[in-house]
Amino acid sequence: MSLVCLLYASTISDNFEPDDIKHILSSAQRNNAKQHVTGMLSFNRKYFLQCLEGAREHVNEIYHRIARDPRHHRLEVLDYQYVNKRSFSEWHMGYLQDTHTLSELFYKYSPSDQFDPYNMSPDGAFLLLQDIKTEILNALKESR
Numbered sequence: 001m002s003l004v005c006l007l008y009a010s011t012i013s014d015n016f017e018p019d020d021i022k023h024i025l026s027s028a029q030r031n032n033a034k035q036h037v038t039g040m041l042s043f044n045r046k047y048f049l050q051c052l053e054g055a056r057e058h059v060n061e062i063y064h065r066i067a068r069d070p071r072h073h074r075l076e077v078l079d080y081q082y083v084n085k086r087s088f089s090e091w092h093m094g095y096l097q098d099t100h101t102l103s104e105l106f107y108k109y110s111p112s113d114q115f116d117p118y119n120m121s122p123d124g125a126f127l128l129l130q131d132i133k134t135e136i137l138n139a140l141k142e143s144r
């Protein structure tokens with residue numbers, strides 16, 4: 001099976017309510033598990049940055065559904081490529097809450113902590129999501 005990784009950025013719309021992030025994550029975890037799609041979602045109260053990885057037809061189908069969601073707009077695909085292995089195999093949709101740690105990571109990849117994924121290179125955006133993954137895994141280890 002050939003795997004693809006799709007990376008996109010979007011902007012929260014006026015329809016977005018703060019509680020929506022919980023609903024989005026629960027839909028993502030439930031639906032993506034059914035299609036063996038994994039990935040990571042980052043959110044900073046203004047923008048989303050999401051990576052979806054899995055079989056091409058499943059990733060495309062999920063992306064098209066997400067693209068119709070009125071809770072965000074200005075979707076821009078930053079990268080779409082075939083990959084040999086998954087980078088986020090741990091999660092059907094990983095997520096790190098908007099915290100001080102997250103601001104520090106945004107700062108590492110942007111000129112300011114005003115995270116703006118549209119101005120990031122695809123590599124930078126992907127590395128940011130990988131750093132978020134490391135952060136989550138470290139926090140999990142510490143909590144054990």
Ligand SMILES: Cc1cc2nc3c(=O)[nH]c(=O)nc-3n(C[C@H](O)[C@H](O)[C@H](O)COP(=O)(O)O)c2cc1C
Nearest residue numbers: 024027028031032048050062065066069071072093
């Ligand atoms: C930024 C964002 C990311 C989303 N990510 C996913 C996702 O990875 N998988 C998914 O099934 N739905 C995702 N959704 C939700 C979908 O747009 C849609 O509401 C949902 O798939 C509907 O399925 P449900 O009726 O089972 O909840 C996302 C929505 C937004 C706004």
